[in-house]
């Protein structure tokens with residue numbers, strides 16, 4: 001069934017609300033069967049007063065997890081790994097339990113503790129302590145294993161960045177190449193994603209980009225410009241840079257079956273419950289909207305940048321929305337409204 005027309009006025013209202021709640025900039029792009037809708041409000045740079053534009057690049061945070069999952073599913077299609085292989089079969093003795101499988105890792109059911117809980121317990125000091133640091137992926141796993149696991153392997157969904165750090169180690173081991181090479185060869189170049197890159201461990205965002213501003217824990221405290229950082233604390237869990245156009249192209253291609261086999265895409269959509277109106281597959285979130293439409297993609301929260309990137313079941317309509325702040329729960333919640341405007345239209349509640 002056809003989707004209702006996007007509610008562009010409603011979309012603008014959501015973005016203006018996000019600005020009023022503290023986001024210096026907010027923008028969205030909808031690609032709807034070839035028709036493009038763009039809208040943006042506020043500043044890319046509070047220092048110069050430059051206006052934000054929907055063409056600006058930004059850090060996509062955990063939307064990176066879909067790209068890492070796509071690479072692993074392609075390796076499954078190539079016969080290099082099976083989803084139900086134990087991770088330790090490919091990375092001997094990495095994990096303390098041979099029962100943890102590749103599928104458990106990609107669906108956040110491994111029980112591996114999320115080391116970022118400790119890194120960012122205090123938001124600004126935590127960020128300042130790591131913003132120029134470079135970690136190895138193995139070191140990040142070590143940090144996780146210093147804490148108890150959250151569930152037995154294959155237990156309930158429990159979101160953890162550690163899982164996609166393990167996915168990054170798998171990709172490197174199975175291909176013998178860097179993550180940057182694999183993202184470029186398997187996703188970026190084939191789709192012509194010219195705004196998309198994996199700049200780790202450089203701290204700068206290549207090309208024209210919007211700055212991102214971290215909201216401190218203490219209320220009414222000055223925003224922290226978080227634009228330059230290595231994002232080495234995340235890497236294959238969150239360090240890709242992209243744009244609204246590129247993420248919409250990527251998600252549409254994925255759900256249209258252009259990036260994996262049909263079987264692989266079906267595996268990505270074997271859902272486990274992940275909160276109200278949400279489910280998680282393999283590196284992919286499903287959100288069930290008020291109008292009965294389900295959309296597929298991921299959210300991202302990296303210092304200074306909140307992203308919502310979702311597409312329809314057949315990839316025909318995609319939305320990417322960005323607010324240039326983070327650690328700001330009202331803004332994160334408000335930005336969920338962009339999905340309702342884009343996919344439910346004026347009937348959204």
Ligand SMILES: CC1(C)S[C@@H]2[C@H](NC(=O)CCCC[C@H](NC(=O)C[NH3+])C(=O)[O-])C(=O)N2[C@H]1C(=O)[O-]
Nearest residue numbers: 061062116120123299300301302303304326327
């Ligand atoms: C599950 C999420 C929201 S968190 C996870 C990942 N981002 C992180 O793990 C970083 C969290 C700390 C970032 C920081 N917050 C604090 O420091 C709080 N003390 C901020 O808001 O900038 C990402 O991206 N994911 C989002 C996702 O998948 O949607």
